[in-house]
Amino acid sequence: MTDQPTPNPTLPSGVQGQPIANGTPWNFGATLGLAFLAVAGYALAQLATLAYLVPDFAKMDQKALEANGDLLSFTTISSTIVICLLIVLFTWMRKGYPTRTYLGLFWPSWREFFFWLAVLVGSSVLILGLYYMLGLPMTSQTMINLYKSTNYAALFWITVVIAAPLSEEFFFRGFLLEGWRKSFLGVYGAVILTALFWGVIHTYPFNSGLV
Numbered sequence: 001m002t003d004q005p006t007p008n009p010t011l012p013s014g015v016q017g018q019p020i021a022n023g024t025p026w027n028f029g030a031t032l033g034l035a036f037l038a039v040a041g042y043a044l045a046q047l048a049t050l051a052y053l054v055p056d057f058a059k060m061d062q063k064a065l066e067a068n069g070d071l072l073s074f075t076t077i078s079s080t081i082v083i084c085l086l087i088v089l090f091t092w093m094r095k096g097y098p099t100r101t102y103l104g105l106f107w108p109s110w111r112e113f114f115f116w117l118a119v120l121v122g123s124s125v126l127i128l129g130l131y132y133m134l135g136l137p138m139t140s141q142t143m144i145n146l147y148k149s150t151n152y153a154a155l156f157w158i159t160v161v162i163a164a165p166l167s168e169e170f171f172f173r174g175f176l177l178e179g180w181r182k183s184f185l186g187v188y189g190a191v192i193l194t195a196l197f198w199g200v201i202h203t204y205p206f207n208s209g210l211v
Contacts, residue, residue: 022097023095025097026090026094028183034175035175035176038086038087038171041083041086043079044082069148070150070155073150073152077155077159087103087170091174103170172198176197177194
C-alpha cells in the first residue's frame with residue numbers, strides 16, 4: 001500500500017506545493033520591536049514627503065493639511081511603499097520561514113474565494129443597512145471633503161482602494177498576526193490584539209492619514 005502524502009499543515013488549503021516553513025515567525029517581543037521600526041519608517045516617509053511637497057508645513061494649520069486630498073494621496077502612497085518594503089525585509093530576515101508563507105501571499109482556492117466574497121458582500125449589506133436604519137451617513141464628511149479637495153481623483157482612489165489597504169494587510173494581517181498567533185497569545189489573542197490596534201488607528205482623531 002502506497003503512503004499518501006500528507007498536506008503541509010503550515011499552509012492554508014488550496015495552496016499545496018508552495019514554500020514550506022521549517023522554522024517559526026519572530027517571537028512576540030521581536031515582532032513588537034520590528035513593528036515599531038516599521039511604523040517609524042512609515043511616519044518618516046510621510047514626514048519626508050510632506051516636507052518635500054510643503055516645505056513650510058510646520059507653520060501651516062494642521063486642519064488645513066489634513067483636509068488636503070492630494071497631500072493625503074502622496075504621503076500615504078510613499079509611506080505604503082516604505083512600510084511594505086520594511087515588512088518584506090523583516091520577514092526575509094527570519095530564516096526558515098519564507099516571506100510568502102509569513103505574509104500569506106498565496107492564491108486561495110476558488111471555493112475559498114467565493115465563500116469569503118459572499119461573506120464580504122453579506123456583511124457589507126448588513127452594515128450599510130444598519131447605517132441606513134440608524135440614519136447615519138454612509139461616508140464620513142471628512143472623506144467627502146478630501147475627495148472634493150483633490151486635483152488627482154484617480155490617485156486618490158488608488159490611495160484609498162489599494163495603497164492604504166495594502167499597507168494594513170502587510171502590517172496587521174501579515175506581520176503582526178502571523179508572528180503573534182504562534183506566540184503565547186495564540187490565535188484568539190493575536191486576533192483580538194491586532195484588531196484592537198487596527199481599531200485605534202481608525203478612530204478619530206488618529207485617522208487623518210497624515211502624521
